[in-house]
Amino acid sequence: MIRSEALCAAPGARSTEHNTCDTHGAWGPLAGDDLLVILGQEVTTPTGHWLALGVEAGQAVDWQYGVRDEAIDREVARVHRGGGICVAAHPHLPYPSGVFMYPFQGFDAVEVWNGQWSSDLPWNADNEAALAEWGRSLASDVHNGRFRPAIGNSDAHQEGQLALPHNVVPASGLSTEAILAGIRAGRSWIAESAGIELSLTASAGERGAGIGQRLTAREEPVTVRLDITGVPSGVVSFHTDRGTVHRESLPGDGSGAVRWQTTEAESMFVRVEVRHPGGSMAALTNPVTIRR
Missing domain, CATH: 2.60.40.10 (Immunoglobulins)
Incomplete structure (x- = not known):
């Protein structure tokens, strides 16, 4: 979930299903002047998950590889060529394939706040570990001229999880290009709720x-x-x-x-x-x- 500050809190949604683009068409009737839908995919590989955001409708991203296959750079480059961004997802989620084993190099942002557990537990030790890892890298990244922004995601697997948390992004307009540019530049902040x-x-x-x-x-x-x-x-x-x-x-x-x-x-x-x-x-x- 995205809140755009520059547009009177107009909402946006990022649609990312696991290893498929088949759900892209379901969002068409919902998008409109007051709701932007940014299409994407949660790329679930055996050695970590990542988000491809801003892909074309029907564009599928390959997921059948791991760290040893040295294929991640190829897939990230494909998303970038199409104008999309790539996000390292829940780097410390403690289940097989949930821990992000790839280097962050080449990725546009890091998910430090993942809300998939439940609305009763919006922040946990896995998020704390992801935030600490990202925070430790900031000094060298800023010194070298560009930091990798932090974002949050609902990762909704149950009812009641959408927008827990969500990203607030200043943008020049309600468009995929404007929102992704704000995220890529690190202009965003993460909120537990719309009440903040x-x-x-x-x-x-x-x-x-x-x-x-x-x-x-x-x-x-x-x-x-x-x-x-x-x-x-x-x-x-x-x-x-x-x-x-x-x-x-x-x-x-x-x-x-x-x-x-x-x-x-x-x-x-x-x-x-x-x-x-x-x-x-x-x-x-x-x-x-x-x-x-």
Whole structure:
């Protein structure tokens, strides 16, 4: 599920069935001016699953290979040639073929939040492991000029799981190209529900940047600000290449503005996690990068 910020929360759906494109035609009557359907496939190989998003109607992606066959680059390149993006799915899901054994290199994004278990357990240890792995890679990725964004997916196997979690993507229009461009650039953030709204910005002097954007900073202080609603008594944490650098609790009504200051010399990027009092995730963002 996708929420497009720039279009008054117009929804989009990503349709990805396991190893088939036969369900693509079922979505035709549902798509319209107020609902964008992005076609895709969950490619379920013996050594990991991945998502091909933005494929043509009826386009099937080969899944009959594993790590030892060295075929993954070929299939990822096919999706890219058609304008689609490729996502490493649930890297730490603990069942045969569920753990992602391929390198992330070549993939456009990593699924750090998978909600397939149930609406009663929207965040678990497998998601925590995926988030930690992605978070550890951010410093070197940002330093090398491009980070691999994080996304969330319902991976719905039961009723009541759709949009748990979902992605909020600023986009120039309600089109497959615009939404995929926002995801590819890391402009998105992940929400537990439509009841959560947030904005993350970093500013230095008169310059500012948001999620997935780059702030050019010199020697002046950088002010990072999170505005959020919808997480009563939640705990906000700011993360940089130095790890967790700031924590602050939200009031009982779940609304607040959290500020923190840094410099370009101290922080290459800032990202945010917002958790419920018990520790489960409510929302998380991709980073704002800070460069000289």
